[in-house]
Amino acid sequence: MTSIVEISTPTGKVYLLEGQERSVLVDALNDWWQKSILRSVRRRGEDAPGRVKLILLTHGHLDHFGGAPGLRRRLGCQIAIHRLDAGGPRTGRNLPLSTRNLYEKMARPFVSRIRAEPFEPDVMLEGEEGDLSAYGIEARWIRTPGHTEGSISIVFPGQTAIVGDLVVGRFNAPRRPAYPLWVKDPAPVKASVRKVLEYSPRTLLSGHGGPLDADEVRRFFSLV
Numbered sequence: 264m265t266s267i268v269e270i271s272t273p274t275g276k277v278y279l280l281e282g283q284e285r286s287v288l289v290d291a292l293n294d295w296w297q298k299s300i301l302r303s304v305r306r307r308g309e310d311a312p313g314r315v316k317l318i319l320l321t322h323g324h325l326d327h328f329g330g331a332p333g334l335r336r337r338l339g340c341q342i343a344i345h346r347l348d349a350g351g352p353r354t355g356r357n358l359p360l361s362t363r364n365l366y367e368k369m370a371r372p373f374v375s376r377i378r379a380e381p382f383e384p385d386v387m388l389e390g391e392e393g394d395l396s397a398y399g400i401e402a403r404w405i406r407t408p409g410h411t412e413g414s415i416s417i418v419f420p421g422q423t424a425i426v427g428d429l430v431v432g433r434f435n436a437p438r439r440p441a442y443p444l445w446v447k448d449p450a451p452v453k454a455s456v457r458k459v460l461e462y463s464p465r466t467l468l469s470g471h472g473g474p475l476d477a478d479e480v481r482r483f484f485s486l487v
């Protein structure tokens with residue numbers, strides 16, 4: 264049995280997946296949250312930090328991978344990302360951002376300029392899906408492109424899915440679903456949401472806001 268612990272900060276969320284003997288941290292946020300993430304992991308028990316074997320990045324945006332190399336040093340674990348999104352960590356910059364509206368057009372120059380420590384991931388996820396049992400977690404990862412090409416979701420069939428930025432909570436109503444930023448074409452997002460919902464999760468856990476009720480997500484994307 265894997266339990267999912269939410270670690271929430273003002274800019275986003277990471278999830279600690281606790282298996283019987285090993286744990287996986289989903290995403291790492293920006294570097295400035297390192298201390299509070301480590302504090303939350305330690306709060307789970309004296310041996311909790313040593314149990315983390317992997318930081319699994321949902322995608323190659325800096326607000327998710329920026330803190331990963333620092334946490335890797337502190338936890339002595341590996342970092343995994345889908346090969347299609349590895350350009351983010353390797354350059355320490357956001358992948359090219361496509362814009363849909365004026366707000367994104369105005370924000371893009373600033374967001375594109377932010378830098379983080381570049382690093383080489385240890386594990387490259389390939390293809391469309393895989394199993395996490397090697398890391399002691401009873402779940403699968405599936406590729407869910409839309410927000411980025413190499414975005415992944417982690418699915419616990421019939422229970423929960425961690426979706427990164429595929430779907431986010433609304434800024435002013437975090438438990439209501441919304442399209443993520445930096446998406447020019449909504450069609451692949453919708454197709455990936457459909458893919459996630461095929462695993463019949465009751466709840467979707469997002470990188471920003473949430474938790475999101477699966478039925479509400481289905482209605483929001485007109486997948487009823």
Ligand SMILES: [Zn+2]
Binds near residue numbers: 324410
């Ligand atoms: Zn993102």
Ligand SMILES: [Zn+2]
Binds near residue numbers: 470
């Ligand atoms: Zn994000």
